[in-house]
Amino acid sequence: MLAELLGLPYISLATRFELEGNKAVVSREIEGGEETDEVELPLVVGCQKGVAEQRIPNVRGISGARSKPLRVVEPKAVAPLTSLLSFSLPPAKAGVKLVSPDQPEELIRLLHEEAKVI
Amino acid sequence: MSVLIFIDHADGHVKKASWEVLCYGSRIAQKAGLAAEGIVLGTLSEELSPLGRYGISKIYQVAQESLNILDSAVHCQVLADVVQRTGAQIVIFPHDTAGKAIAPRLSAKLQAGLVTGAVSLPDLDQGFIVKKNVFSGKAFAQVSVQTPIKIITLNQNSFPVQESGGTAELVTLDIPVANPRVKLRSVSKSSGEVPLTEAEIVVSGGRGLKGPENWGMIEELAHALHAATACSRPVADAHWRPHHEHVGQTGLAIAPNLYLAIGISGAIQHLAGVNRSKVIAIVNKDPEAPFFKAADYGIVGDAFDIVPKLTAAVKKLRGLP
Numbered sequence: 257m258l259a260e261l262l263g264l265p266y267i268s269l270a271t272r273f274e275l276e277g278n279k280a281v282v283s284r285e286i287e288g289g290e291e292t293d294e295v296e297l298p299l300v301v302g303c304q305k306g307v308a309e310q311r312i313p314n315v316r317g318i319s320g321a322r323s324k325p326l327r328v329v330e331p332k333a334v335a336p337l338t339s340l341l342s343f344s345l346p347p348a349k350a351g352v353k354l355v356s357p358d359q360p361e362e363l364i365r366l367l368h369e370e371a372k373v374i
Numbered sequence: 375m376s377v378l379i380f381i382d383h384a385d386g387h388v389k390k391a392s393w394e395v396l397c398y399g400s401r402i403a404q405k406a407g408l409a410a411e412g413i414v415l416g417t418l419s420e421e422l423s424p425l426g427r428y429g430i431s432k433i434y435q436v437a438q439e440s441l442n443i444l445d446s447a448v449h450c451q452v453l454a455d456v457v458q459r460t461g462a463q464i465v466i467f468p469h470d471t472a473g474k475a476i477a478p479r480l481s482a483k484l485q486a487g488l489v490t491g492a493v494s495l496p497d498l499d500q501g502f503i504v505k506k507n508v509f510s511g512k513a514f515a516q517v518s519v520q521t522p523i524k525i526i527t528l529n530q531n532s533f534p535v536q537e538s539g540g541t542a543e544l545v546t547l548d549i550p551v552a553n554p555r556v557k558l559r560s561v562s563k564s565s566g567e568v569p570l571t572e573a574e575i576v577v578s579g580g581r582g583l584k585g586p587e588n589w590g591m592i593e594e595l596a597h598a599l600h601a602a603t604a605c606s607r608p609v610a611d612a613h614w615r616p617h618h619e620h621v622g623q624t625g626l627a628i629a630p631n632l633y634l635a636i637g638i639s640g641a642i643q644h645l646a647g648v649n650r651s652k653v654i655a656i657v658n659k660d661p662e663a664p665f666f667k668a669a670d671y672g673i674v675g676d677a678f679d680i681v682p683k684l685t686a687a688v689k690k691l692r693g694l695p
Binding site: 257259260261263264265266267268269271281285286287288289290291292293294295296299304305306336337338339340341342343344345346349350352353354355356357360361363364365366367368371373374 | 384389443445446447450470471474475478479480481482483485486487488489503505508511512513514515516517518519520521555556557558559560561562563569570571572574575599617618624631632652653655657666667668669670671672673674675676679680683684686687688690691
């Protein structure tokens with residue numbers, strides 16, 4: 257949504273991000289694999305785990321952050337397009353059916369004959 | 375006045391998730407007294423009109439090859455144009471990579487209310503109320519959509535796919551398509567035989583397998599079951615398996631008919647990705663593993679002893695050598 261409001265390209269689920277001049281080279285997850293794309297800046301990227309190493313700030317950085325100015329921006333009121341009515345819980349599971357480790361083939365039989373998923 | 379259904383495709387073929395949204399969209403159209411129409415962006419090698427068997431009467435296609443690569447900005451622009459031309463009131467997407475990227479943009483562009491991850495048909499008796507997954511599948515929320523145009527992404531494996539006779543009329547739309555700003559460099563597909571999100575059966579391995587060298591037995595079991603392979607987060611983090619196989623809160627959310635977890639304790643973050651599976655079966659040597667509370671079937675025992683026996687039993691059942 258942000259990308260659309262800004263009129264920018266958007267790459268979701270990025271697992272790798274590198275800059276090459278005015279271009280970003282981004283790898284993203286797709287169904288059953290990974291795709292590498294090249295996009296001109298500026299753009300909006302949704303990151304997935306693994307895109308960057310976390311950096312632990314040092315003490316100087318933490319104390320320095322305290323003196324940094326904090327600018328508070330007033331939110332803009334917009335009319336909602338949807339509204340949340342209620343929440344509900346999924347039905348509870350009936351409980352696990354245990355199969356003896358001495359007869360693992362019994363599990364396959366149950367999955368085949370009772371659950372009918374094999 | 376219609377329900378417009380986004381037909382996602384890859385490698386020249388319609389994705390399985392699209393069949394489901396076609397059935398879902400057709401049912402909504404039936405309930406609301408509207409026409410059900412599909413939209414294809416890009417080019418395919420398979421025939422489109424047989425998709426009428428999922429209940430749609432018409433398929434629009436913008437047959438531009440550049441649309442085969444997902445640039446959500448371009449796709450959104452084209453779809454907005456299609457919505458305007460066809461007077462669509464409800465737009466349905468699968469809740470997959472393309473749907474998740476395009477639907478929010480379209481919502482912002484058309485000022486249309488959006489519900490992501492819907493799990494059942496909307497209630498049309500009192501407005502337009504859609505049930506969706508929240509808190510990583512631990513609960514549902516009822517969301518009311520107030521705008522004239524409504525957009526829904528449907529969670530995969532939430533609606534039964536039914537076929538009937540019928541073919542759809544194919545209408546090619548001539549819509550200007552902007553040059554994509556996203557250019558494809560390379561694609562690497564995973565080695566697994568069955569794509570994870572489309573698999574009916576998924577066999578998954580966790581830390582209990584002790585190392586990547588022990589995955590052979592998981593792959594053998596998966597092969598016998600025609601299943602896809604998956605893994606838990608510690609396994610992906612340790613690079614025992616590729617990251618795109620990771621299911622859970624921060625990985626993929628899947629909903630196969632059978633999820634068979636080997637050596638996974640079933641932490642809540644893992645359950646978030648798999649708790650919509652129809653049947654969950656697990657093998658774990660720790661009887662206190664939380665997964666036993668969420669599973670339908672379980673074996674308390676050593677995976678290294680049990681998995682080969684499961685594979686043998688499946689092979690026997692299927693008559694495989």
